[in-house]
Amino acid sequence: MEDGAVLCHAGKIVSVGKTKEAMRDPWLKKNLKKVREIDCRGLVVLPGFVDSHTHPVFTHPRLVDFEKRIAGANYEEIAEAGGGIRSSIEGVRRASKGALGQKLVSTFREMEAHGTTTVEAKSGYGLDFASEMKSLEAIREAAREWPGTVAATFLGAHTIAPEYRGRSQAYVDLLCNEMIPEVAKRRLAQFVDVFCDRGAFSTEESEQIFVAARMSGLALRAHMGQLSETRLKPFLRFKPASLDHMDYVNDADLPALAASETVATFVPGANYFLGLPRYANARKFIESGVAIALATDYNPGSSPTLSMPMAMSLACTHMKMSPAEAIAGATINGAWALRVADRKGSIEPGKDADLAAFDIADYREIPYWFGMNKCRLTIVSGIATGSLSN
Numbered sequence: 001m002e003d004g005a006v007l008c009h010a011g012k013i014v015s016v017g018k019t020k021e022a023m024r025d026p027w028l029k030k031n032l033k034k035v036r037e038i039d040c041r042g043l044v045v046l047p048g049f050v051d052s053h054t055h056p057v058f059t060h061p062r063l064v065d066f067e068k069r070i071a072g073a074n075y076e077e078i079a080e081a082g083g084g085i086r087s088s089i090e091g092v093r094r095a096s097k098g099a100l101g102q103k104l105v106s107t108f109r110e111m112e113a114h115g116t117t118t119v120e121a122k123s124g125y126g127l128d129f130a131s132e133m134k135s136l137e138a139i140r141e142a143a144r145e146w147p148g149t150v151a152a153t154f155l156g157a158h159t160i161a162p163e164y165r166g167r168s169q170a171y172v173d174l175l176c177n178e179m180i181p182e183v184a185k186r187r188l189a190q191f192v193d194v195f196c197d198r199g200a201f202s203t204e205e206s207e208q209i210f211v212a213a214r215m216s217g218l219a220l221r222a223h224m225g226q227l228s229e230t231r232l233k234p235f236l237r238f239k240p241a242s243l244d245h246m247d248y249v250n251d252a253d254l255p256a257l258a259a260s261e262t263v264a265t266f267v268p269g270a271n272y273f274l275g276l277p278r279y280a281n282a283r284k285f286i287e288s289g290v291a292i293a294l295a296t297d298y299n300p301g302s303s304p305t306l307s308m309p310m311a312m313s314l315a316c317t318h319m320k321m322s323p324a325e326a327i328a329g330a331t332i333n334g335a336w337a338l339r340v341a342d343r344k345g346s347i348e349p350g351k352d353a354d355l356a357a358f359d360i361a362d363y364r365e366i367p368y369w370f371g372m373n374k375c376r377l378t379i380v381s382g383i384a385t386g387s388l389s390n
């Protein structure tokens with residue numbers, strides 16, 4: 001919309017239209033003195049981004065992995081050199097809840113500076129009872145401090161905990177019988193996530209975890225098809241909110257996925273950062289009628305970016321998504337993937353006043369200027385943060 005205006009009140013969007021029409025609003029006319037006008041002329045205003053897949057609870061970057069991988073080292077060699085997920089697990093286990101929480105708040109603020117107003121945040125670098133609960137408590141405390149919206153996800157099933165190597169069933173039992181019921185009892189997370197793939201949890205183990213999560217009343221999502229193909233049918237019956245990565249998928253599963261309420265979430269930042277030649281085949285999903293979302297997968301091992309515009313740029317250049325499709329994936333479809341589409345992801349009356357303003361003349365410039373942050377102002381529940389001079 002050219003020359004648009006958004007009228008917000010008490011943290012909600014009241015009306016959307018042309019500026020002229022907005023100025024004719026009877027409530028606005030009566031309350032003109034009380035209204036704060038933010039002049040967005042020359043900017044593009046979008047719904048705040050919904051980053052529906054992040055792993056922000058970690059303590060340090062994984063620079064050993066980064067350098068070793070560049071030099072051609074494989075997973076085992078990286079682990080031997082002190083890198084890999086184990087180094088993130090050690091960091092989280094040693095850190096205090098307060099330190100994790102403070103780091104999370106600064107992460108959420110940096111996301112906000114890039115236009116993100118709703119974030120899904122996973123645990124998953126603790127992998128023992130105390131450290132997983134500490135991670136989720138840190139997310140909860142940070143969510144209270146940051147004005148944006150946070151959806152917490154329990155990802156105890158990120159990988160088999162180091163102590164349970166070779167005894168994966170014992171770890172699955174710990175997840176199902178102790179951790180998931182505690183997470184539900186203390187309302188520490190809305191979702192349970194499972195890394196279902198080669199070298200992580202098998203389809204059978206993932207199903208056990210889904211059953212336990214459902215029994216505890218928690219919603220479901222999963223990492224699927226990052227390294228190898230997994231058939232989706234056993235999972236769709238659980239009605240997961242989202243299945244994420246999806247680089248490897250069996251074409252025969254796409255009609256069932258399209259007919260379901262489940263969103264497919266792509267995280268091209270991981271493919272980019274790992275230097276993988278293959279990306280999810282977005283066009284095939286779109287043509288099959290699957291609802292697709294885009295997320296950063298922000299994490300220290302495979303996707304150290306919190307920039308949704310960067311994820312969108314990769315989706316355009318490497319997955320042949322149009323700029324408009326990338327924006328839909330980063331906003332309304334991300335909101336569906338978190339089951340908050342009734343109040344997030346689009347600029348519509350009645351929804352939360354979460355907006356982002358970009359210093360560009362055309363929305364297509366967001367994925368075009370890759371690696372650049374054009375966000376000048378973010379509005380969260382009607383409150384602006386950013387650097388517009390007025």
Ligand SMILES: [Zn+2]
Pocket residue numbers: 053055223297
């Ligand atoms: Zn992930």
